[in-house]
Each structure stands twice: as structure tokens, then as C-alpha cells.
Amino acid sequence: MKINDGDPGFKHEVAAQPGGEGLKVCFGCAACTARCTVGQHMPEYDPRRIIRLTLLGRRQEVLASPLIWRCSTCYSCSEVCPQEVRFTDVLTAIKNLAAREGCAPPSARVSAQLLAKQGRLLEVSEFENEKRADLGLPPVEQHPQDFQSILGITPEAEPDGEDAP
Ligand code: SF4
Numbered sequence: 001m002k003i004n005d006g007d008p009g010f011k012h013e014v015a016a017q018p019g020g021e022g023l024k025v026c027f028g029c030a031a032c033t034a035r036c037t038v039g040q041h042m043p044e045y046d047p048r049r050i051i052r053l054t055l056l057g058r059r060q061e062v063l064a065s066p067l068i069w070r071c072s073t074c075y076s077c078s079e080v081c082p083q084e085v086r087f088t089d090v091l092t093a094i095k096n097l098a099a100r101e102g103c104a105p106p107s108a109r110v111s112a113q114l115l116a117k118q119g120r121l122l123e124v125s126e127f128e129n130e131k132r133a134d135l136g137l138p139p140v141e142q143h144p145q146d147f148q149s150i151l152g153i154t155p156e157a158e159p160d161g162e163d164a165p
């Protein structure tokens, strides 16, 4: 890679997203990589590498990578980071950009569609509520309109998932 190959605006674009603010103070110590629960089982998943590629402006390589969707959001990396980068949140900012560019995997799109439609990933039916009643638990009520108001959508205008958080 040549030094001029990158998009110099990419790091600023990520840092401007909610959660992305800490990106530019990373000094590459790799404590996040050493602690990462996913990286322990998948060596190709490397938080520090994702940050370095982002800082170097490797926009398409980062946004199109399936690896950015492998994070379990356990926040272990954030706990050990001496710079308070909060990589988990930086990665969420990166994933939001990727989703806007149509790079979200099908599973994320389906999840976004379910959230937009019913306000939760698992629809709670009468069956579940009858089981809860048998256990003396109150019914779970669904209020999809609450989530829809957060997203700024109407029930009739379900998104295709690419703009969802
Ligand atoms: S632990 Fe923090 S400072 Fe160190 S490489 Fe990871 S994000 Fe950067």
C-alpha cells in the first residue's frame, strides 16, 4: 500500500458519528486485541487492525469487511483501553456507515426490519403470554410505535434495514 492510497477524510467521517469520537486518540497498543473475546477464537478479527485501517483511510476495505459484524459487543476491549477509545462504540459508528452504504449483512437487515415492525426481535404471542401467566408473570405488551418514533418512521413505511441503527 502506498501512503496516498487512503481516503484522508474517512477517519473524520467515523469520528463525527455518535460513538466514533474516540477513534483518533488510539495509539495502537493492542490491549484491545489481546483482550478481545472474539479474537481469541478468530485470529483474523483484530480490533487494533480495524482501527489502523480506519485511520489510514482504507474506507472500502473497512466498510465492506464482514469482520466488522463479528463483534459481540462485550465491551472487554473498552475496559482495558488506556486511551478510552471505546472501540465497541467506534465499531458501531463504522457499522452504521457500512449499513448506509448497503454493506450490512442480511441478518442485520432482517433484524432492523423486525425492530421497525414490532419493536423487538422476537414477537411475543398469546402463547408466550399464556406461559407467563401460568408462572404468575405479567404479560409482555408490545409497543412497536415507541421504537418507530425513535427511528422516525411510520408503521406503513418500513425501512429496508439499511438506515437502521
Ligand atoms: S487498547 Fe485502545 S489505544 Fe490500545 S490499540 Fe486498542 S483502541 Fe487503541
Ligand code: SF4
Residues within 6 Å of the ligand: 032, 035, 036, 037, 038, 039, 047, 070, 071, 072, 073, 074, 075, 076, 077, 078, 087, 088
Ligand atoms: S466488544 Fe467486540 S471488539 Fe471489543 S472485546 Fe468484545 S468482541 Fe472484541
